Every structure is written in C-alpha cells, then in structure tokens.
Amino acid sequence: MSSIDVGVYVSDPNDLESFIEMASKIGLTGFTAQSIKGGPIIKLEDGFSVLRRADVSGRGLNSIKKQISNARKQSMIVAIPLTTVEIANWAAEDKRVDLLTLEASREHRFRDSTARLAASSGTCLEIQFAPLLNSVGLNRSKVIKAFREAVETATDAGMSVVLSSGATHPMHMRSAMAMRHIGSLLGMNSKYAETVVCKTPFEILERNQRRFSPEFVAEGVEIIQRGGNE
C-alpha cells in the first residue's frame, strides 16, 4: 500500500531531508512542500517525489484570482482553504484548483452546493488530520464531527475526498495504512478510505503532470500530432 501525502508543510528547506527520511520509512512515495527549488516536481533517485504545493489565500476573491494563474504555473498541487461561500464556490468550479482544504477552525461550513460544483469540475475536498493528533476530548470530538459532516456532504455530491496529514513536523506524517484507518474514523468505509488515501492523490498528480507536458494547451485540449512544414 503506497501513497503520496499532499498536505505536508516544510517551512524550512533544511528540514526537507528529515521529512524525506521519515516518509520513506513509513512507505510513502512522495509528499508536498511549499518552498522547494527546482520546478513543480523533484524526482529523487529512489523514485521518491517531492511536489511543490501552493496554498492560495487572500483577503477576498479578487486577491485569489490574481494569484491563481501564477500558482498553477509553478506548482504541482494548488489548494485553496475553504473560507467564504463566494471563494469556495468559485474555487470549486475552477479547474486550476486541485484541492479545497477544510479548515478545522469550523468557522466556515462546507455546503452541498459547493460540493456539487466541485464534483462537476474535479476539485477534491482535502481533509488534514493534524488537528486530530494535537487535541483530545471535547475539542477532538468537535473536529471529528466537522470532518465527518464534510466527508458525508462531499461523498453525497460525488465529490472526491483526499486525506492528508497537514504535517509541520516529520513525526506528524502517517503511513498509508494508518491514514486508511483515520479515513474509517471519518465515516468512510474501508474500500473508499483506501481509494481516498492510495488512489486519488495519484490521480491528481497524473492529471497535473499532463498539464506540464508540452502537448497540453488547455483543459480538454491537447496537441496530438504536430504538423510538418510541407
């Protein structure tokens, strides 16, 4: 069982080695980082991949719209935190956005209408389980409630879900099998949890690798054969 963790936050590039070491130990084949040099994807010798991730946020929709094109060109994974309805619905429809990240603060609700829009455009709901490791009792119960409700809303609407760690420290990362069990805790059946952990991240990666190929023109438009001079 292998997986890619699309929600890792490496704040200091010097820490990258320790994240790679931990990820390899627990059987992951890749993870994301924000401030990495060397393009949207770095492939290491042992087949391990480090993907550049951009979390686009701003004070309003206009601010996000200004940043999104640039973020898409430079990053393998583009995520937008789930905030206001206006931003969430716009991001859900925009094909340049890969992930709508659910915030554990529970300030903003994840709506059915947003999930339906996202389902039609292929945007996934990202759930980061880091808050579950750092809380206990009532606080954790409230986070679990919010996560379970969001998972149910997404699956009912046909929107894909991605489970990631939200790790800021290597020890916050979990193996694919461990993440599958966290998925079960969030109301997914074991087969669906396995898809969420082991299949969906690879599908996003594959889709985005196509975007970076020279044949890609726009969403749904690709160069199949180049004409000669004759």
Place this chain on the structure above:
Amino acid sequence: MKRSRRRYLSFHLHSDGPTIDDEKQLSNAIWKNLLSLYGEISAADSKLYLVRFDHEKGEGVLQCTLSSLEKVITSAVLIGSIGKSLVSFEPKRTSGTIKGLNR
C-alpha cells in the same frame, strides 16, 4: 463464557526524541486514546494487551479482540506524542497468531 477471537498486530513506533523505554507508557497512551475515542465499554471489550515492545528498534506486537481491531489501530495511529517525544505509530501486519505475523 464464549471466548472472543483474538488478533495480533505488529507495529513500528517512530519517535523523534528519547526512545520510549517503558512499555507501560505506550500501552497507557493507546488505552487513553481508545477510551477517549470509543468509550469505556469499547475500551474494556478490546482486551488490549501489549505482547512485546523492543524500545531500541521501536517494534512491537499488540493483542486485542477481532471486533475491536479497527478501533485499536485507529486509537494508536492518533497518538501524537508520548511524554516529551513526538511519535508516529505505524501499523504493519495483523494476524490471528503471533507466528502468522512473521510469515
């Protein structure tokens, strides 16, 4: 009394700080999480028992009932720290016998 079916789980406990010397620390951390997440009845019914733990390698084997296996794994996976060390619990294999874990 009907005897419940047991399951064994092999695991690896990754740790960033000093190694977890005391088996009880680990066992208590899993019990606490199990109790907090699933309640007293589930914790009692799990018959959770730490069979062995090699604190140098971080490898060990847990025993619990078949019906509580998923709950025990989930509870263990959600342990963020033990004492002052951050930890990551990695479930490896499950089996009905200890011998089966090594196959």
